[in-house]
Amino acid sequence: MPPAFDNEIRYKSCCNVCVLAAVGQQHRLLGFFFDCSPYNYQTMSPLQPAESGEQKMALSSCEMALQQNLYTAASAASAWLDAAENEMLSGPVLLSEDTETQLTHLECTSKHLKDMSREVNQCRDLMGGVAGRLCGGEERALMEDTLEGLQERMGLLDSTLEQQCDTMRDRLQEHLNFQNELRMLFTALSESKHLLLQKIAATVDRPAAKQIEVGCQHVEDSLKEFEQRVTELKTKAEGLQSDRLSHQELLKLQDAYEELLLMVGSRGSGLNRALSLKAQYEAALRDLTDLVDTAQDKIAADQKMTVASVTEVQMLLDKHKEFFQSLECHMILTQTFYRKVSGLVAPRESQALEETMSLAQSVLKQAHRRGVELEGILESWSRLVEDYQALCRQLEAIECSIPTAGLVEETEERLFERIGLYQRLKASLTEHQPQLYQVLEEGKRLLLSVIFQGGGCQVVIAFLRPEHGQPAAETEAGGHGYSEDSPGPRRHSVGRAAHSHSRRPREAPSGP
Structure with missing residues (x-):
């Protein structure tokens, strides 16, 4: 008896998915009906005369072979359908990168299924013809039911496969569209980056x-x-x-x-x-310009300042240093900002900065000269005040030594004692006279240096009146300590006391 089903059935695994593939397509399902007997069913004629005993035995043997072969073929087809259904309904899901491979295998399975479904249809047609007459009524009905069941299962599986293939195709198309969008967007990003670099360079x-x-x-x-x-x-x-x-x-x-x-x-x-740095630079430049203008006005306004003491000169010097040191610091700050934003500054703005810096340097030079002059005035005046105070203390001590009693009331002895006292006072005054002249000369030089300097510091000093320390009004009025008739400055009361003390000893001897 020929083999029941000549097709070799094997399972092909791809990414853990078993797909049935028929190997050796030389014989189809219809071969079971044509090749199972030495008789060809299609050559049998219904008008043949009554069979002989030998023919009946052959037909009976052929009927049994037909039933056996149909059972074997139906079993193989059913097993194939079971495997395909189980794989589709409960098999593992393929990875997304194998979508195209899975679609190819599903299409191949669908093609095999259609071939088998077509053969089943041909078998059903054959069962309704010559081959059906070989079987009895019950066997024929059983065969037809079996073939009909196979055909229904194949039709249902074919529909499921078609849906699955359509889903796979849609999914594959979505993946292709997604990848195309990725590539297009990546290209657009690259172009935007290139465009940005071009614009930055331009x-x-x-x-x-x-x-x-x-x-x-x-x-x-x-x-x-x-x-x-x-x-x-x-x-x-x-x-x-x-x-x-x-x-x-x-x-x-x-x-x-x-x-x-x-x-x-x-x-x-x-x-x-x-x-932000450029805005800070511009603000610093405006502030520097304002400071330079203020410094020029300050230097012009400070040409004539009235001060009445060394303390006021010291305060004037401290304020002078503080202001112009802040001006110098602001120049450094402005230059620092400019170095940071020099690439963003227009040429005309750079020219404005150079002009402002040049003007500021000129103002700083003037301020430096004025500061040196103020320090000189402060030093000279401080030394003059110290010398003046020391001389005053000495002269006051001499004045306290002069007797207050009248000459008429004195005895001859007392008069001689007074004469000796006056001589000692005269010697003391003579000893201190160079110091007095030195103080007066220093005062003259101080007044001349601070009042009559051409184009220099012209601080007007309120020098002391003869009444020990009261400011002289004529100094502020422009007299500068001079009378209208005298060529030199007025002397302090200390000077008059010195001269009067120097004359008294010479007049004393003529009294007696």
């Missing part, structure tokens, strides 16, 4: 505000669109359960987007920082 010599307006703002608008598209692709990738390759491409796309975002942010931050 606007590097332009003001920072113009660079932000032309370059960064335009790219930031594009970045918003890119961000939206990248978010949409990420959401779509989660829904599609994209394969490893697509996931890697999406990560590359996100890295490219973040790189562009970082570049734009860094460029914008740098330009904003430069604008």
Whole structure:
């Protein structure tokens, strides 16, 4: 008896999925009906005369072979259907990167299923013809029911396979569209990056505000669109359960987007920082200009200052140093800001800075000369005050030694004692007379140096009146301690006392 089913059935595994494949397509299901007996069913005629005993035995043997072969073929087909159904309904899900491979195997399975379904239809047709007459009524009905059941299962499986293939095709198309979108967006990001670099290179010599307006703002608008598209692709990738390759491409796309975002942010931050520094530089330059104007006015206004004491000169000097030191510090600050933003400063602004710095240097030179003069005045006046006070103490001690009693009341002895006292006082005055002249000369030089300097410091000093320490009104009025008739400065009371003491001893001897 020939083999029941000549087709070799084997399972082909691909990514843990078993797909049935028929190997050796030389014989189909119909071969079981044609090749199972030495008789050909199609050559049998219903009008043949009554069979002989030998023919009846052959027909009976053929009927048994037909039933056996049909059972074997139906069992093999049913097993194949069971394997295919189990694989489709309960088999493991393929990885997304194998979608195309899975679709190919499903299409191949569908093709085999259609071939088997066509053979089953031919078998049913054959059962209704010559082959059906070989079987009895019950056997024939059983065979037809078996073939009908196989045909229904094949039809249901074929429908399921078609749906599965359509789903796979749609999914594959979605993956292709997704990958195309990835590539297009990646290309757009690369072009935007290249465009940004070109704009940065083209606007590097332009003001920072113009660079932000032309370059960064335009790219930031594009970045918003890119961000939206990248978010949409990420959401779509989660829904599609994209394969490893697509996931890697999406990560590359996100890295490219973040790189562009970082570049734009860094460029914008740098330009904003430069604008902030430029604003600070401009404010510092305005303040420096105001300080220079104030310094010029201060130097012009301080040409005639009335001070009444060394303390006031010291205060004037301290304020002078404080103001012009702040001016010098502000010059350094302005130059520091300029070095940081020199690339953003227009040539005319640089020229304005140079002019302001030159003017400030000139003012500082004048201020330095004035400071030196004030220090000289302070030193001279301090020394004069010390010498004056020391001389006053000495003269006051001499004055206290002069007798107050009248000459008439004195005895001769007392008169001689007074004469000796006067002689000693005269000697003391003579001894202190150079010191007195020195103090007077220092006072004259101080007045001459501070009042009559041409183009220099003209601090008007309120010198002391003869009444021990009261400011002389004529000094402030322009008299400077001189009378209208005398060629020199008026003397302090100390000077008159010295002269009067020097004359008294010479008049004393003529009294007696």
